[in-house]
Amino acid sequence: MEIVGVFSNGKTSHTVKAILKPGGADRLTVVSAESGEVIVAAAQFDVNISSRLGSTPRRLEFFDGEVFFTDDNGAIDELVRSREDIGFSSILHTIESHVGLVVVAAILTLLIVWASLTRGIPYLAREVAFQLPQSVQESVGAGSLDILDQLVFEPSALNTEKIASLRSLMNPFLSLESSNPRIEFRSGVGPNAFALPDGTVVFTDELIELADDGEEILAILFHEMGHLHHRHILRRTLQDSVITLGVIFVTGDVESANILLGMPALFLDLRYSRDFEIEADRFALETMSSEGIDLSKFERIMNKLDSLTATGEFSSSGATTNSKLLDYLSTHPSTSERIALISEFK
């Protein structure tokens, strides 16, 4: 057997056409293609042979750094069949060149990625979020009210008596959530309420006007307290960071991560928001039934919010502002799932 290739001695960039001759007693000999002169010879086990990688050329390195390159992958595979040190890489090549196994690998990868995005990462984020001290959650959201005040909120136009009466309505219930939320009133973004990570709950004037009575306002308050209770913003931050790191780690470069991360931002946002909304609804409905408040109040106010926006499940704030930040923080109006949830509590 003769294997055609190129030889380079590793001292200069000069290359010569050469032929590799596997001889007896597991010896490998490289001879010049022109003169037939022996250039280098060694026992096969002293020659470092690169593993197969697609159809890329093979590198056979001799003791003094001399290298024989060849494109003849078939012949080299034959040569190293008995060598154990190359065994694992040849398994890799077998998998890579088998169409069925590659398809299985692709499906398995997609399934694992899907399962981690929808189950694994949210689960981990929840476990970690509740292990971290409250101060971490507060530091995540430090200053967010100031930022919102500068960017989107207007001061509330409600008079001081109205505010005082709203505060005395809500105060008895605030201690139901361990972070003891602070209540603020603003306007300028349509009917909405926000739970900020530092434990502030913001009501807009428009939402207050929309509510027919105090119990509807309490329903909203409990929903927002549900967001705080379940540490949704901290969990969201954790989830986003883990996904970013995961994509970089798995694909191995920052560049592709940038393209891929556009997609979770689009699709996962919707899914994660919905899961969080359902948790917050649950908290609200549980609190209402234990405080003896009519559950239909929750349904009424959510329906009113829904009919105002009426552009779909997830667009509560989209209808009034395009702020990404608000999307993260806003409550979402009623959905068919929400109605189903209420009937569960009735």
Add this chain to the structure above:
Amino acid sequence: MVVHKVDFRGDGSEYFRIWIVNVLLTIVTLGIYSAWATVRNNRYFYSNFYLGDSHFEYLADPITILKGRMVAIVVLVIYAVVSVLYPLAGLIFTLALIILFPYLIVRSLVFGRRMTSFRNIQFRFKGTYGGALMAFIIWPILGVLSLGLLFPLSLVKRNAFVIKNSAYGTTAFEFTATYKDYFLIILASFGLVLLAIIGSVMLSFVLPPIMAGFVIVLGIYATGFYAASRTHNLMFNTTFLNEHGFNSTVTAGGLFQVALINTLFIILTLGLYLPAAKVRSTKYVCSRLEFEAAGSLDDFVAAEKENASAIGEELGDALDLDIGLGI
């Protein structure tokens, strides 16, 4: 003068097979396999990169990379924990990382060059801490402080540091780009953005505002591709190895076409097109690159063997020090 074609002989479907097996093994080994995956990915790209009839090689040992990666992760975890629990200590840590940053860049370049070989001669890098400090921290700061006037010069200094300190065997690369070269590209980019803004203002009289806004976005994108193509060509066309030089003719339209197709397919295939996309863009850039040899390429001499550790490179990677340069 002999013109050698630069040729990327990789194949999208072949690389996909290698890539998907890498991704799966990386996931099931919780990331440990990523060191082997990196080596296999890099080997595939380097080995398919041909200058004339000879190919490049990537020689790194996965174990070296794994060690570097573990050091990087330990450092980052300590950093994250410390900065949450003791904000002041975190600040000191950040400062230490800034001081360490030029060192990491140098180590990363030393490792990357050492592990690259052509015709069995390795590349090398001999930049110093002081050089990296100037090129990557001091000059960019001066660029900002001078309100952008020195920004073109900071680009010259950065590329000069990376390229002039690189060598093929014992032969160092030369870099001849000037302040003016970069200044003109930046000036033209500003002009394009300005043109897009003026055009969109004029269009806003006849078109709905959303369309006019779209023109600005389009203009900024086009400028991005323009600047990327020109700086890419400039870097290659002002780089020399002895009397040998490059001729790169990448165009903004070409880059845009590649990016558009890639992004579209990546989204449609839920990311599975990623490896083929990398092959496509590499193929395009190589198809627009020639090596103009002034004579024989046989006489480059190897340097003494040195050991290079991967710690710098991996810590750099983990901290996202993407210096985005490579020959």
